[in-house]
Structure formats: structure tokens, C-alpha cells
Amino acid sequence: MRKSIALAALILALAGAALTAPATVKVVKSPADLPGPFAGIAREGDIFVSDGRFAAVIAATPRPLWSTINYGHPDVAGCVAAFLPAGASARPEAQVGYPYIRLNGKALIVTTSSVRPEGAAVVARASAQAPDGSRLDVLVRYTFSFESGRIDAAAEIRNAGKAEVKGLSVSLGASAWQSYNFSPYNAKSFPSLNFRVYERPDHALAWLNPNPVETSDKPLPGSLRPGQVHRLSYSLFAAAALPDLLDRLYRAVRLPAVRAMLELKKFDGPAEVIVREPATGAVFYRTFLDKPIPLVIPLPAGTYEVQANLFPAVVVKSLVASAAKDAAANAWALEAPPLGHVRVAVAGRRGRHVPGKVSFIGLAPTRSPYFLPEDPIVTGRSWETLKNAVYPPAGGAEVMLPAGTYLATSSRGPEFAVETRVVEVLAGAPADLRFTVDRVLETPGLVSVDTHMHTQFSDGSVLIPQRLRSSAAEGVDVVVSADHNIVTEYRPELERLGLAGELAVITGSEVTARTGSIHFNSLPVAVRPDEPTKGAISVRDETPAKLFALARQKNPGSLVHLNHPRSGSLGYFNNYDLDPEKAAFANALFDLDFDVMEALNGARFDQDNRRSIEDWFHLVNRGYPIRIVASSDAHGVDGGETGYARTYVLMTEPVAGALDEKALVAALKRGRAFVSNGPVVAVRAGGKATFGDMVAAKKGRVDLDIKVTGAPWLDVSEVRLVVNGERRPPLTIKGADGRTVKFRDRVRVDMPADGWVAVEVLGGRPLYPLIQQRSGDGRPEGAALPYALTNPILVDANGDGRSDPVWPEKVVIK
Structure with a gap:
């Protein structure tokens, strides 16, 4: 474990009594008087607890708190905001x-009413109100x-209402504000090991949950009668070293443990070292190292x-942790x-x-390479767990690979050739x-856009340069930054990387409600460096209609996506x-005042995307002017590639260096676009109209000229009308040339009444x-x-100059 500790200074700051003295509990009057790591966390009125060996802050003053991925969290008041062993200081927030x-x-919003010391303990009181009027006191x-x-947390949840509460789930949550963690819990094999470990640069935390698992x-x-109380208990552990923390956890759950010694040769x-139980995959140990040291x-x-x-x-070996007293039995080595x-x-x-990009996939028995990601213990952020592609610059790249045999694939997205060796x-x-x-497929008049992706500024696993290199390598024309509740600006890095001629960028943000009940992008947005969120709107209000309105108010003309x-x-x-x-009804506060919705989120036409598309069909039938887009929602790169899926937008101007953002947003709102992970579709109705337009039916009929193209390696087996x-049943494949033209035909559609196609x-x-997105179980789905x-x-069948809804009734809000 890393040791970047100003040991002497911090021990002096923490030690207000002898090391064996009981913990002191005091209300904070001036945060500046606290030891260094706590001064930036505590607020006046919070509670500081210390005994010289450990110290903690219990937040008592209400304040918003954001996770490292910029999700709004419950008010920090009433929670442990920091817990450190003496001498530790790195990323103390919790x-x-x-x-x-x-x-x-x-999820219900819980409001804290009081936090105060009671003897040697600290007690927090809170309540939650349900929409039906039920009240729970905590x-x-x-x-x-x-x-x-250790800090022990005992919770009591009481039904303070007059009626029985049903369908109730209650727990105490824990966030160490980092993605890197592990847990050995398995409901069948290791039910008592329900703890999660978080390693930091100079200490480690663990949250133990001994309660029955729902x-x-x-x-x-499940249910609580009026006045009935449900009780829970948890423990939070801290230690300067990961082995010491694990020893304490095993003692707490009364499970004997031995110490293995691992050497990397x-x-x-x-x-990175990961220790798993092979039958279940449960992770018993995990750490990142700057350089190899003997591990306990x-x-x-x-x-x-x-x-x-x-x-x-990547080296994997089966090893035995022996209960024998001979130390040599547990001396492990990997080379x-x-x-x-x-x-x-x-x-x-x-x-x-x-x-472009080049990916390397190991052919058995060779394992695929794993190139160095950002260290998640240092950053606290997500990291790439699959990283086997490189992006060679103009002069080429030197790549180190383990000796073996690989499938090497080079590409630049769906409009280019793919070469595999x-x-x-x-x-x-x-x-x-x-x-x-x-390039093997020309797409004049089309701009490909990926409107939804992330970096380490929220829950992505890559930094901006990696995001931009991967976007250019997948042949996307325009990318939109969409980190949660913060505005991330790509443009400076784009110019520094010399990619401004290959890629255009739009600044946006993914508005994420505090409980995650709604996620939508606002784009384009202005960067406001002086604001904590760099220009993202406040999400303290959960109401979708208000969030939509705030997004448009802060950035007039923006797209709600x-x-x-x-x-x-x-x-x-x-x-x-x-x-x-049929989208006939929805619950209270549901609102449809958004411009576009994702029909494809990610590369797969999977169950979630299929259901979203069906919803969209119903909403269009009801006359809502909502149009569809596609995005990758990329968090990493390999295995979640940027640009899959993407939206192709009908635009006449060249993109490189001269993107008209207003024209792009207008085209998306109008629906002059199609969603795709590869196929390119051109449709003309009556010789002129295309998607996003309205066409007048002639004698109750509309003729459609349809052309589907794609790279020679891309398969198209079905083309159908909706x-x-x-x-409708698939059309007979016609007009294919065996290379880029996959389908070409004129199709007549009977439209006796207004509608759409x-x-x-x-x-x-x-x-x-x-x-690198394969079927997990081998099924096509x-x-x-x-x-x-x-x-x-849209089709105007009766010649009145408009296209009336297929279903005149709007969504009923219950």
C-alpha cells in the first residue's frame, strides 16, 4: 500500500490525549482548528470524535454532497463524513x-432533523415522507x-403513520467516494462475509453488514405496522494497512484466517493483484501497486x-492458502x-x-493484453478493466506484448475497411x-453524432484525451460531452491533440436527478468556469417538468435529450x-416535454432498447413530436466503444472545424436523422420528403424509395417498414451489389388515413x-x-395540410 503520510505532524494533530485514552466527542466550533484532513470536511456544528489512534467527523449541519461521479447524494447530515487512522490524509471523504x-x-428522500452527542455516542434523527402520506422516523x-x-451504527426505523406500510426496503448506505473496492460476499457460499473494502493511498475502509440480506x-x-420498529446494525472499519483491516474483519465475523505472502517476480x-475464490468468483483481495512489493x-x-x-x-495461477503452521506453505509467487x-x-x-485503432485479442492459450489504466486507488474514479486497443499516432506506436499469438484488428468505424491479422x-x-x-463508404450530406458519453469527471473510466482519440478512431464526426451534473469541456484537449480536423465537439451535460429517477442531456450548454458545476443546472428539485424548464432557461435553444x-x-x-x-397512462409528475429520446443506448438492439423503441412508437401514435437519437453512453473505450450506436443527421455542411450547432440541434428536433450502429439508410417519399418531413398521400398511397448501404463487411439481412x-414483414432484399449497396427498391405503402412510416x-x-461487445450467452439477442x-x-392522407395522430388520446397522468 502506498505511504504518502506526513506522519509526525498528523499524529500530533490527532493526539489530544494518550493513545490509550477513550474517545472524546465534541461539537466543532471552528473547522480550522481540526487536524488537516478534517478541516476541509467538517463544518461548524459537526461532531468530531478522536482518541489519538483514530478520528472521525459526524456531519450535523445540512449540506448537499456529490459523489465522485457527480450523482446527488442524500444530505450528509447524520452520516459519518470521514474516518481515518492516525497519520492518514489521502481522500478522507466518505x-x-x-x-x-x-x-x-x-426511493424516498430522507430529511435529517437533529444530530447531537448523547454521552459517548452520537445520535442522528431523521424522517421520510411517502407520496401516500406514510411517515417513517429514523x-x-x-x-x-x-x-x-471501528464505528458501530445501530438504526431504528419506526412507522410513525396510522396505516401499515408495505413494500418497504430499508438499509444504511455507505459510500467511500471511490469505484475501486472488493467484497467476498456470496449468498450461498460466503453469507457471513457481507463486507466491502475500499483501499485508499494511505489507509483502507470497510463496511460490514451482518443483517439478513434482502x-x-x-x-x-417488507412491511411495518403503525408504531412497529425495524432494527439494523452495521460496522465501519478503518486501518492504515489493508492486511490489518482484513484481519479485523475476519475476527469480527468469527472466521479464522491465515496470511499468504505473494511475491511478483x-x-x-x-x-494489480486480485484473489478470487474460483467456484464463485468472490473477490477476497484486490490492490493496485506502483511497483511490486511482497504482499501480505x-x-x-x-x-x-x-x-x-x-x-x-495477465498471469493467473491457482494457489492454496493452507491452515498449516509452516510459513513456507503460504509463500506464493507469480512470474x-x-x-x-x-x-x-x-x-x-x-x-x-x-x-484509427488496433485491438489485440489473445488466441488461446495466449491471454489478451491489459494495457495500463489510470490507477483507481489514486484517482478514486472508475478505471478501464478491459484495455487492449492502441491508437497509433502519425509516426506509429511501439507496443509491448507478452509473447504469444494474437488476433490484431485495425479499423476506423463503420464507414471504413476492417483489416484483421x-x-x-x-x-x-x-x-x-x-x-x-x-474509407469504403461515402456518406455525403450526413453527419454522425454520438450525443452521450462520459469521462472520469463523472462515472467514466477514461480521461478526456482517451475519449477523444477513441472517438476519432471510431469515425464519429461529432461528440457531445455528457458527464453527470457537470459541464466537461473537450475543446482544449481536442486542439492540443491535433484532432480538430477529424472531430467536432459540443459541450453538454447529463442532468441526473438526486435519486436517479430521470437522466437527460442538455446540449449545447455554456461553460461557466466560476460555477461549481461549470454550468450544469441544480438538480435539487426532482420534478421532471422543472428540470426540463431549468435546462432550457439556463441555455436557451438547447436540446432536451x-x-x-x-x-x-x-x-x-x-x-x-x-x-x-400503449403509453396510455403514467404516474403523477410524469412529463413529456423533452425533444428527443434515445432509441439505442449502446450498440445492442437489446431488451431495454427494444422497449424504448416500442414506447416511442406509441408516443408518435399519440401525436407527441418526440424524435429519436442513438448514443454509445460510453463509460470506457474497449468493450463499450464510442460511436456505437450513433445518430446520422441530414446536414449539408462539412463538419471538420465548422460545425453549426444550431443547425444540428434544429435537425435533431425535427427528426431529420436516423439511429444506427452501422447501416446507412436513405428514404425518399413522393420523390422529395424524407424522415422528419411530411408527405401528402396520393389516392391513399405513398411511394418510398429506400436505399440501405454499408461497408462491404457489414451484413444487412432484413429491411422492413414500420x-x-x-x-411489417421484411421486404424482399433487392438491388444489392455485393459491396456497399445492401438494399434498393421502391415500395408502395397504403395510407388511407393520416399516420407515419x-x-x-x-x-x-x-x-x-x-x-469488443460479444453476446454473453451466445444468443443473438x-x-x-x-x-x-x-x-x-409523417403522412397527410386527407389533404388538409397536417398529419393527425393515429391515436388522438394523450397520455393520462394518474
Whole structure:
């Protein structure tokens, strides 16, 4: 574990009494008087607890708190805001002990009423009000067992209403404000090991939950009668060293543990070590290292799979932690494999550099390489758990690979050729890989846009330069920054990287309600450097209509872009119970005042995206002027590639260096676009109208000229019409030329009444390995198959100059 500790100064600051003295509990009068790491966290009125060995801050004053991914969290008042061993100072922030209450799957906002010392304890009182008027009172009592490096939290939740509460789920939440963590818990094999460990640069925390574990179909307590109390208990541990923390945890759960000693041989770079139980995959140990040092790993006796990520090599070995007293029995060692050098370059046939990518996939028994990610213990942020692609600059790139055999794939997105080779890398021997990747599909008048992606400024796993390099390498014309509740500006890095001629950027933000009930993008937005969120709106108000209005008020003319509407608990339509059959009704506060919605979030035409598309069909039938877009919602790069999916927008101007943001937003609002992960669709109705337009039917008929194109390697096997939300049988494939033209035909559609028509395209051959998104179970539904869907062409069948809704009734708000 890293040791960047100003030891003497901080121990003096913490030590107000002898090391064996009981903890002192005091109300903070001046945060500046606290030891260094606590001075920036505590507020006047908070409670500081210390015994010289450990110290903690219990927040008592209300204040908003944002996670490292910029999600709004419950008010920090009543929670442990920091807990450190003496001498530790790195990233001390935490929010531990917040009541997390859900009623029938919906999160309630908990309001803290008081936090005060009571003897040697600290007691926080709070309450939550449900929409039906039910009230729950919450009491959390913190006691401090610093001799064991522990804070215990005992919670009581009482039904303060007059009626029984049903469908109730209650827990105390814990956030250490970092993504890197591990837990050995497994409901069947390790039910007592329900703890989660968070390692930081100079200390570690763990949250132990010994309570019965609820399931999705059995929330706990489930129900509470009036006056009935539900009780919970938890423990928060801290230690300066990870082995000491694990020893305390195993003692707390009364499970004997032994200490294994791991040595990494023939390697001197950054590394990651992961220890798993092989039958369940439960993680018993995990750490990142600046450089290899002997590791002490406390474990229950047993057999483990030990993985060392010796970037770029991945070494896995089965090892046994023995209960025998012989120390040599638990002396483990892993050795780095030999490496080879590969020179990689990507260019067109004329020798001009192409800003593409090259991915390396190991062919058995060779493992795929894992190139060095950002250290998540240092950053506290997400990190790339799959990183096996490189982006060669104009002069090429030197790549170190473990000796072995690889499938190397070079590409630059769906409009370019894909070149794949099998390469054998020999130890100590240089190899030369030069790929030729040319544009094979021209798309005049179309601009490809990815409107939703993340960086480490919220919950992404990459920094801005990696995001931009990957975007250019996937052939996207325009990308939009969309970090949660903060405005991230890409333009300075774009210019520094010299990619301004390859890629245009728009500044946006993903507005994320405090409970996550709605996610939507606002774009473009102005960067306001003096504001804490750099220009993002406040999300203290949960009401969708108010959030939409605030977004437009702060950035007039901006696009309100609804994200992943059917994605589990992040899905707006799920959270407000929009009728999935016909969008006939939704719950109170549901609002449809957004401009566009994601039909494809990610590369797959999967269940969530299918449901979103069905919802969109219903909303168009009801006359709502909502149009569709597609995005990658990329958080990483490899395995979640930028630009898959994307929106192709009808625009006549060139993009490079001269993007008209207003024209782009206007085209998206109008629906002059189609969503795609590869196929390109052109449609003309009556010879002139296209998606986003209205066409007059002649004698109750509309003739559509449809052309579907794609790179030679792209498969298109189905083209069908969607008429008034109903999918028609696939059209007979006609006009294909065996290369880029996949379908071309004129199709007549009977339209006896006003309505609309769209075109849907599907392929049967996966996009892998162009993108590293494979079907998890081998079924086509889980694969990234070619897909495209156009926005509607509205049809005026009766000649009155408008297209009336198929269903005149609007969504009923219950």
C-alpha cells in the first residue's frame, strides 16, 4: 500500500490525549482548528470524535454532497463524513450511515432533523415522507470502538403513520467516494462475509453488514405496522494497512484466517493483484501497486485463483492458502512472462496516416493484453478493466506484448475497411504491423453524432484525451460531452491533440436527478468556469417538468435529450410507470416535454432498447413530436466503444472545424436523422420528403424509395417498414451489389388515413471484433448486430395540410 503520510505532524494533530485514552466527542466550533484532513470536511456544528489512534467527523449541519461521479447524494447530515487512522490524509471523504429507504421500489428522500452527542455516542434523527402520506422516523446511533478501529451504527426505523406500510426496503448506505473496492460476499457460499473494502493511498475502509440480506422479490422489512420498529446494525472499519483491516474483519465475523505472502517476480512496473475464490468468483483481495512489493494477504484457508495484471501481461495461477503452521506453505509467487516489441501503424493506400485503432485479442492459450489504466486507488474514479486497443499516432506506436499469438484488428468505424491479422509475438524479437484502412463508404450530406458519453469527471473510466482519440478512431464526426451534473469541456484537449480536423465537439451535460429517477442531456450548454458545476443546472428539485424548464432557461435553444428511458432503475419511463402496452397512462409528475429520446443506448438492439423503441412508437401514435437519437453512453473505450450506436443527421455542411450547432440541434428536433450502429439508410417519399418531413398521400398511397448501404463487411439481412408503430414483414432484399449497396427498391405503402412510416434495418452477423461487445450467452439477442431505424415520415392522407395522430388520446397522468 502506498505511504504518502506526513506522519509526525498528523499524529500530533490527532493526539489530544494518550493513545490509550477513550474517545472524546465534541461539537466543532471552528473547522480550522481540526487536524488537516478534517478541516476541509467538517463544518461548524459537526461532531468530531478522536482518541489519538483514530478520528472521525459526524456531519450535523445540512449540506448537499456529490459523489465522485457527480450523482446527488442524500444530505450528509447524520452520516459519518470521514474516518481515518492516525497519520492518514489521502481522500478522507466518505458518506456512511445514510438511511436508504425504498417504498415499492421507489426511493424516498430522507430529511435529517437533529444530530447531537448523547454521552459517548452520537445520535442522528431523521424522517421520510411517502407520496401516500406514510411517515417513517429514523434513528441512527453511532458508538465508537476505536480500540478495534471501528464505528458501530445501530438504526431504528419506526412507522410513525396510522396505516401499515408495505413494500418497504430499508438499509444504511455507505459510500467511500471511490469505484475501486472488493467484497467476498456470496449468498450461498460466503453469507457471513457481507463486507466491502475500499483501499485508499494511505489507509483502507470497510463496511460490514451482518443483517439478513434482502432480495429483489423480498424486500426487508417488507412491511411495518403503525408504531412497529425495524432494527439494523452495521460496522465501519478503518486501518492504515489493508492486511490489518482484513484481519479485523475476519475476527469480527468469527472466521479464522491465515496470511499468504505473494511475491511478483521478473517485473518492476505497476501491477494489480486480485484473489478470487474460483467456484464463485468472490473477490477476497484486490490492490493496485506502483511497483511490486511482497504482499501480505489474509485469507480463510482454501484454494484461490490469483490474478496478477502485470501490465500488459495477465498471469493467473491457482494457489492454496493452507491452515498449516509452516510459513513456507503460504509463500506464493507469480512470474511475469517474456515480452516482445511490436511496431504498429495505420494508414490509407496512399500512405497517409489514418487516426484509427488496433485491438489485440489473445488466441488461446495466449491471454489478451491489459494495457495500463489510470490507477483507481489514486484517482478514486472508475478505471478501464478491459484495455487492449492502441491508437497509433502519425509516426506509429511501439507496443509491448507478452509473447504469444494474437488476433490484431485495425479499423476506423463503420464507414471504413476492417483489416484483421493473426500475429505471433516472439520474446525479445521486434515485429512490424502496418495496416491499410481506407474509407469504403461515402456518406455525403450526413453527419454522425454520438450525443452521450462520459469521462472520469463523472462515472467514466477514461480521461478526456482517451475519449477523444477513441472517438476519432471510431469515425464519429461529432461528440457531445455528457458527464453527470457537470459541464466537461473537450475543446482544449481536442486542439492540443491535433484532432480538430477529424472531430467536432459540443459541450453538454447529463442532468441526473438526486435519486436517479430521470437522466437527460442538455446540449449545447455554456461553460461557466466560476460555477461549481461549470454550468450544469441544480438538480435539487426532482420534478421532471422543472428540470426540463431549468435546462432550457439556463441555455436557451438547447436540446432536451432523454436518456435510456427503459434502463432499469435509471429509466425514466420505468420510474414513472409509463404504460408499456400503449403509453396510455403514467404516474403523477410524469412529463413529456423533452425533444428527443434515445432509441439505442449502446450498440445492442437489446431488451431495454427494444422497449424504448416500442414506447416511442406509441408516443408518435399519440401525436407527441418526440424524435429519436442513438448514443454509445460510453463509460470506457474497449468493450463499450464510442460511436456505437450513433445518430446520422441530414446536414449539408462539412463538419471538420465548422460545425453549426444550431443547425444540428434544429435537425435533431425535427427528426431529420436516423439511429444506427452501422447501416446507412436513405428514404425518399413522393420523390422529395424524407424522415422528419411530411408527405401528402396520393389516392391513399405513398411511394418510398429506400436505399440501405454499408461497408462491404457489414451484413444487412432484413429491411422492413414500420407503419403507425406496427412492424411489417421484411421486404424482399433487392438491388444489392455485393459491396456497399445492401438494399434498393421502391415500395408502395397504403395510407388511407393520416399516420407515419419509418424504415428499420437489421443484420445477422455481429460487429465483433470491430467492437469488443460479444453476446454473453451466445444468443443473438445479446450480440451487437447491425441495426438502424429512421425517424418518421409523417403522412397527410386527407389533404388538409397536417398529419393527425393515429391515436388522438394523450397520455393520462394518474
